[in-house]
Amino acid sequence: MTATCTLPVVSNHLLNYLPRLEYQWFIENCTPVELLFGETLNIADEAIKYVYFPVTGCISLLIEVVEKQSFAMGLIGNEGMLGATLALENSNAAMKSIVQSSGRALRMDAAKFNHRLESNPLVRKLILNYLYVVMQQLAQTGACNNAHEVKQRLARWLLMTQDRTHSDHLQLTHQLLAKMLGVRRSAVTIAAGYLQQQGIISYNRGQISILSRAGLEQSSCQCYFAAVNSYQKTSAIYK
Known part of the structure; x- marks a missing residue:
């Protein structure tokens, strides 16, 4: 027992x-x-x-x-x-x-x-x-x-990660993100550079800080919101 x-x-x-x-x-x-x-x-x-x-x-x-x-x-x-x-x-x-x-x-x-x-x-x-x-x-x-640009997919992945870590500071190297997204590291560097230039994130030695959640949502594709809505609707089944 x-x-x-x-x-x-x-x-x-x-x-x-x-x-x-x-x-x-x-x-x-x-x-x-x-x-x-x-x-x-x-x-x-x-x-x-x-x-x-x-x-x-x-x-x-x-x-x-x-x-x-x-x-x-x-x-x-x-x-x-x-x-x-x-x-x-x-x-x-x-x-x-x-x-x-x-x-x-x-x-x-x-x-x-x-x-x-x-x-x-x-x-x-x-x-x-x-x-x-x-x-x-x-x-x-x-x-x-299959359908969206690396920049959009990166923004989506950062949003998903933030949702689960409940933190604005993420431990994510460009190499790991490249593996997550199935692209070359250079593609992640370009996409992350764009988000950093827009003041949405800051990046330093494997640490990404999300400066603007709203900006990240605007940069992401609709796939992020579709997944969130799906989870919210389906979670009602649990109750």
Whole structure:
């Protein structure tokens, strides 16, 4: 029997949608861990060992299109979780996942999480509803990568990162952003330079500061707002 404990204040929205008893079970059966910048959490087509519920920081979902070139298809922060595809009864990761911004998370063994999914239909339903949101995000990113300029995509990615880190100061190198967007580093340098000239961001040695949220939103494409609206509408399903 799991020992009782005083529940911490957890700002993971997905967990917060759970009924009190389920929320308590997850808190007591998760281990607090640090998410380290650049850390690989999952490899595509390899077994998922742990699921993660970010509290701070965020995780990127990457797919390789050619050797040594990848696109970031999704971003996970405290609105969701990494490993939700276990609800589809597939034990392997669909994409590579790396920590884009350092932070904290609650981690659970995949086997224990699977057992809870099997024994509690309500938890499975919640996770499947969240997966619907993720699928929309992936589809939106795929369309965005094909249709919009690097400047717009960079602005969108910075907005998504800020939403999940809740900070105006982001730890993002040009090299990492190039990997996220699937473009050459020089393309990111040009796009970031434009945003800096407009007074929207400042950049110094791998640190990006967002100076104007409104300016970043104006520079982004509609894909950012479409994803936000989708999440807000779908989150009503959780309640």
